[in-house]
């Protein structure tokens with residue numbers, strides 16, 4: 001199985017490194033000639049991954065045709081809001097046998113589409129999958145171990161894809177619950193912003209644990225209403241990634257929330273996918289009559305229509321109700 005990676009940012013480069021560490025050649029497409037040149041010559045991607053050493057077997061290129069020429073699997077690791085545009089650019093170079101794997105975590109603004117839906121509409125001749133789970137790019141790039149989930153509606157095919165992509169430090173579990181894996185990955189980013197706000201405001205470790213737990217209830221409730229299985233949300237792409245990102249400064253979404261909580265300017269910060277997903281997730285929850293107060297609060301805060309203290313007061317003064325209530 002020949003693997004190509006699209007997106008030479010933190011995650012795409014880390015995935016290419018994981019795939020190429022055994023000496024297997026991996027093509028990596030990036031739009032920035034400087035980044036591509038640095039990967040090929042210095043075996044580094046300093047802007048995104050600092051001093052992590054990258055394997056010799058990565059062949060980075062800015063040419064989509066070259067990157068995809070021999071690919072059986074294409075891992076798409078670009079921001080969710082650019083997935084449609086990037087894939088549209090790739091379509092002339094795709095062949096029907098290629099499996100497209102979204103490695104992005106987000107919901108498309110406006111359309112509310114999941115990445116697999118964007119892929120299905122943009123490249124309908126190709127089968128697609130989603131890969132998601134607790135996996136900081138910096139860890140994966142260094143070969144530190146983790147486990148993630150790969151979902152396809154055809155679970156037997158997902159299992160075959162997992163076997164093809166698994167590496168000693170990267171364990172993959174197969175799932176047939178595409179929506180569950182996608183919503184887990186996308187919604188945890190919004191909740192990590194909320195957890196970061198709690199940390200930045202200095203509300204304490206107890207508040208952070210309470211927020212994360214209620215966030216998990218909220219993410220599960222919404223995803224299940226949208227067709228996901230609750231077991232999936234309790235898995236790597238839901239709870240697993242929520243635990244990782246709601247408690248670590250390494251998370252850009254958490255760091256973004258922390259800056260908001262401290263009243264700092266967020267404009268120069270790295271990509272935080274939850275910013276773009278929050279509003280759409282809140283709207284989808286509203287459309288389905290699902291209570292999602294934390295997601296709604298994050299959406300309003302990042303939109304600038306609610307200040308942090310008012311959000312905290314509102315969340316803490318919600319009516320008392322049974323913990324396991326569904327609504």
Ligand SMILES: NC(=O)C1=CN([C@@H]2O[C@H](COP(=O)(O)OP(=O)(O)OC[C@H]3O[C@@H](n4cnc5c(N)ncnc54)[C@H](O)[C@@H]3O)[C@@H](O)[C@H]2O)C=CC1
Nearest residue numbers: 008009010011012077078079080082104105135136137271
């Ligand atoms: N960084 C991480 O630890 C992980 C990230 N992800 C997900 O992977 C996705 C990508 O994230 P990162 O690689 O971390 O982001 P990043 O900001 O490090 O890199 C994004 C890459 O996409 C490229 N890009 C941005 N806009 C583009 C456009 N319009 N056309 C073509 N290329 C474009 C950038 O040049 C850059 O190479 C996100 O959805 C993120 O949630 C998933 C797991 C881990």
Ligand SMILES: O=C(CO)COP(=O)(O)O
Nearest residue numbers: 133134135136251252253
């Ligand atoms: O998704 C991630 C780890 O699994 C990365 O999280 P951040 O995008 O918040 O850095």
